[in-house]
Amino acid sequence: MKLSFWQLLVCLFILMHFGQCQKWPNLPQNKNKIYERLYNATYRLLSSLLAPTCSQVLYNDNNIQSEYISPQGLSGRVLPIGTFPSTILALGYFYGSVCPTRNISAEENSIQAFDLVRIAYDEKYLITHVEFIAHLRTNRRLTFITSIAFDKDYKLCGYDGQIRNPGLTLDPRTDEEHEIKINTICNIEQRYCTGTLQQYSNSSDCQQFLRTKIPLGSFDRADQGNVICRFMHTFYVPSFPSIHCSDLGPTGGGVCIDKTVDFYYNQTNFLACAHTQ
Template sequence: MLRRSKFNLTSLAARTWALVLALALFLLAPQAHALPTQTAWPPHSKSVRPQRPCFAQRNFNTISRIYNLTVYPNNVPIIQAGGAAVPRGLFSQDVVGRVDPVGNFTSFEDSIEYFFALAPLPTGNAAEAAITGYQITEFSSQCRDVASSVVYLYCSVWNPGQADHLKPLPPLKQVAFWRFDKHGAVLYYDAWIPNLNSWVQTTTAAYVGDAAYQAASIEQICGGTQARCTGANTQWNSTAECVAALSAKPYGTYDEAWGDNIVCRSIHLVLTQVRPDVHCPHVGPTGGGKCVDIAYPENYFSDEELYGQPAGETFMCK
């Protein structure tokens, strides 16, 4: 038994050594078909798909930039220079839209005036109110051309150096649908400001149902009209004539600003500082086609006339 075990171990060792020797000879001998040694892999290419643009983020950024320009004093250059001060790419030159309860806006200049010139200036209201911040609280864009949003416009007292500077005031809310052109600029919009009359009254103590407030407001509108609407833009022979005529008209509310009323004229008086030739007729005796009575629901449901598409198609993904 011992001899047999010794023989087996010796044979195994011999065979192992033979394998090791053969492997060493193979590795050391020149190989006719060996690959050359690579010091570095050569550059290579692969098929790469173009990255798909993030249209939802693009649309969000456009809307955010628009609302940022409503924040005081970002809106001041636009009030001073009009559409020329609006950054390119925000609104199409063919933009049209509606904002309830203010009206339809059928041109580029009309639209930028609504979004930026109507944002309150602290020097233009008794509460010294201004939009000092915003937050897009809801946003959806399921296709490239359409988005919807809800934004909170935060308001504060703007009175630098005084104790009440940046004192919070009630915010405004705007709900909107947007359609973008092929370049990502806003082409159509349909927006709504809920409870606008309540905001005006709470923020400025402008109790529009109060007779004394109404009388003071008419005096202010007429004085402003006489100061801004001069020469070819003159609307009244005197402030007294303006006061008498406007006192005979319904005062209205900010929840129904479309109409031959005083509230409508108070809005367009603000715009006379931007384009007096366009807006002075709106504060005058005829309303200039803007502050005129339009039967409900013609004003709120004129989608096909405004957007040139059947109702229900403008803000649908296709």
């Protein structure tokens, strides 16, 4: 059977169109598969913030970090807690802030459960934008609004987020609570920061400095030169004393220091590591 010119043209168009569809990576059905994988990766990552998984990842039990963290590295920030340009800092803060430290009673800010309120997907990169509510051990709640970047294997490589109203939720309400924060800092420093890592000659000197030389501050300014910043870093000292002991000391270790607003605008793109869909 012979085909007319127009019939041949129609057949050629259909074949070309079908071939393009086969090669085009972002058809609706492919997008849905990508978004499904992004949802699963995000939910699995948030679940890893719960005990005991968070501790296992923090200490890399049985090389478990390789299941969650990209081999290309990790960086991120969570305001107003801090900015973390290296893998060891980004990993330590991501898990250390919310996970009970081994051999120490559970931190008051450890997460007991979470609610994933909403999730949105970037159209071009493996990035999710999430809002989740963390239920803390103290029966308080914190809302996190965070963008999360994944590599080609859907493993975490970057994050950039904020906490809603941390000061209103966590700030000391009484002088007694203020003193508890100071005593915690000094007890942790005296126990873990020994030898060349020592920051104060004794506990009394530590308490005197924290009471008279720097302000109490607020969890709304938890990366500034105040007592609250140093208290936050007591979560990390037991796991990484060589990195964080100086954060408790008089200098603030270059971390618990006052920063200008320009500091926050002059940071790298923590989501640039995300793989293209």
